[in-house]
Amino acid sequence: AQSVAQPEDQVNVAEGNPLTVKCTYSVSGNPYLFWYVQYPNRGLQFLLKYITGDNLVKGSYGFEAEFNKSQTSFHLKKPSALVSDSALYFCAVRPQYNFNKFYFGSGTKLNVKP
Amino acid sequence: ETGVTQTPRHLVMGMTNKKSLKCEQHLGHNAMYWYKQSAKKPLELMFVYNFKEQTENNSVPSRFSPECPNSSHLFLHLHTLQPEDSALYLCASSQDRGSAGLGGTEAFFGQGTRLTVV
Numbered sequence: 001a002q003s004v005a006q007p008e009d010q011v012n013v014a015e016g017n018p019l020t021v022k023c024t025y026s027v028s029g030n031p032y033l034f035w036y037v038q039y040p041n042r043g044l045q046f047l048l049k050y051i052t053g054d055n056l057v058k059g060s061y062g063f064e065a066e067f068n069k070s071q072t073s074f075h076l077k078k079p080s081a082l083v084s085d086s087a088l089y090f091c092a093v094r095p096q097y098n099f100n101k102f103y104f105g106s107g108t109k110l111n112v113k114p
Numbered sequence: 115e116t117g118v119t120q121t122p123r124h125l126v127m128g129m130t131n132k133k134s135l136k137c138e139q140h141l142g143h144n145a146m147y148w149y150k151q152s153a154k155k156p157l158e159l160m161f162v163y164n165f166k167e168q169t170e171n172n173s174v175p176s177r178f179s180p181e182c183p184n185s186s187h188l189f190l191h192l193h194t195l196q197p198e199d200s201a202l203y204l205c206a207s208s209q210d211r212g213s214a215g216l217g218g219t220e221a222f223f224g225q226g227t228r229l230t231v232v
Contacts, residue, residue, distance in 0.1 A: 009154075041225075041228065042226070043118070043120075043204055043224050044206075044221075044223040045223070046221075049220050090157070092221075100162045100169050100170050101159060101162070101170065102159070102206075102221055104156050105156060106154070106156040107156075
């Protein structure tokens with residue numbers, strides 16, 4: 001079965017500190033992996049994706065994510081958090097041979113304190 | 115602005131009402147999706163359309179009826195809903211290149227319709 005797990009409901013970090021939002025996945029075949037961010041009462045905004053190639057991918061707003069095949073993880077990172085990064089973050093996986101579906105995690109609420 | 119527009123943004127309806135949600139994408143994509151987002155639950159995929167044809171119905175109750183007249187428009191017709199159907203309904207689109215394993219493109223989401231069933 002295909003699934004995505006975000007083990008933390010909430011992550012708290014001080015402004016200026018590095019942040020990590022965790023994601024692990026289970027999917028058949030090679031995964032296509034995505035991170036999205038959602039602000040209150042808004043739709044999801046695409047941040048970055050991993051399709052193939054370099055395991056470290058860079059995305060919008062200074063975010064990056066590292067694909068680790070052996071650990072089936074795709075953690076989202078940022079070297080220095082901003083208060084404006086506070087939002088709900090979703091990890092998603094799209095199976096290589098089931099392109100009709102995006103499987104989303106339950107989301108992680110990121111709180112960045114000044 | 116992502117190129118995916120949903121209307122209305124907010125909707126309050128009674129359990130005996132009939133209403134429709136509308137989604138329009140200006141990206142030239144060939145796949146469109148309806149998702150339901152409830153508090154503290156993963157996004158639930160409801161329906162998928164590819165080239166106007168429904169390719170996925172994720173065991174959605176018949177009180178939700180999708181319609182896709184063309185690749186740019188997607189509707190969700192609602193009737194005799196229950197209070198537990200209150201949620202944020204999100205539309206998304208993507209460009210799918212077929213079953214050749216090239217489905218790597220991201221989905222673009224609309225702002226959502228906040229539905230409250232009273």
